[in-house]
Amino acid sequence: MGKKNKTGRIEDVNRFPNVIQYVDFEDEHDLKGKWSSDEFGNGNPITLELACGKGEYSVDLAKKYPDRNFVGVDIKGPRIWVGAKEALDNSIPNVRFLRAFIDHLENYFSKDEVEEIWIPFSDPYLKKPKKRLTSPKFLKIYRNVLKPGGIIHVKTDSKVLFEYTLRVINKENLKIVSRIDNVYQDAPDHELLTTIQTYYEKMHLEEGKTIHYVAFKLSS
Ligand SMILES: C[S@@+](CC[C@H](N)C(=O)[O-])C[C@H]1O[C@@H](n2cnc3c(N)ncnc32)[C@H](O)[C@@H]1O
Numbered sequence: 001m002g003k004k005n006k007t008g009r010i011e012d013v014n015r016f017p018n019v020i021q022y023v024d025f026e027d028e029h030d031l032k033g034k035w036s037s038d039e040f041g042n043g044n045p046i047t048l049e050l051a052c053g054k055g056e057y058s059v060d061l062a063k064k065y066p067d068r069n070f071v072g073v074d075i076k077g078p079r080i081w082v083g084a085k086e087a088l089d090n091s092i093p094n095v096r097f098l099r100a101f102i103d104h105l106e107n108y109f110s111k112d113e114v115e116e117i118w119i120p121f122s123d124p125y126l127k128k129p130k131k132r133l134t135s136p137k138f139l140k141i142y143r144n145v146l147k148p149g150g151i152i153h154v155k156t157d158s159k160v161l162f163e164y165t166l167r168v169i170n171k172e173n174l175k176i177v178s179r180i181d182n183v184y185q186d187a188p189d190h191e192l193l194t195t196i197q198t199y200y201e202k203m204h205l206e207e208g209k210t211i212h213y214v215a216f217k218l219s220s
Helices: 006-015 035-040 056-064 077-089 102-107 136-143 159-171 199-206
Strands: 019-021 046-050 069-074 095-099 114-120 146-156 175-180 212-217
Touching: 006 019, 006 077, 019 077, 035 069, 035 095, 046 056, 056 069, 056 077, 056 095, 056 114, 069 077, 077 095, 102 136, 136 146, 146 159, 159 212
Parallel strands: 019 095, 046 069, 046 114, 069 095, 114 146
Antiparallel strands: 146 212, 175 212
């Protein structure tokens, strides 16, 4: 099974055992608070990849860190299909995909259930800052699922989103753990940032764009 059309991918995603899908936007999911015990069956810490698209970070981090669990979250089934299929084909046990709106994350994860969050190349929403995944509205949601001290990693080609994120961090008095303004120039040996490249990142690199990174905690 190579490339599939959209309908074929949606049919696959509906039956893939490593994809969990929303049933009702308003409902709390049965897995809330139980991902490690009931879904992964290992009690290991959970990292989320938000706006995961094809899930490169989820799959590659899962391979690299077998003692941790990874959940890629995106609303688009045909994109999730790529990562979910790779994980199934390669029998990667510690990665799942959640097809849901990130806006409803608290319906899926309980307080302190998540240890770390990656947000690679999320939409900059140039005219709608409130929809940005680093807006105060979303940070409030992350605060309700992320453990105290948990790190949020943001990687982006968008100067607008990068500078906006830095402003939000500053305004909310949050702690920056690492800031790299030009990843490939300033930190060429940073393994996690340079060896894992997402679909969107590859497109941006081909266009010669600069990649920015900031990691921060939701406390000061
Ligand atoms: C620009 S793409 C980046 C995908 C991937 N991270 C990459 O770098 O290739 C942004 C992704 O975010 C997803 N997305 C945007 N807002 C979302 C939301 N509120 N809830 C769930 N997914 C969302 C879209 O479906 C899309 O796949």
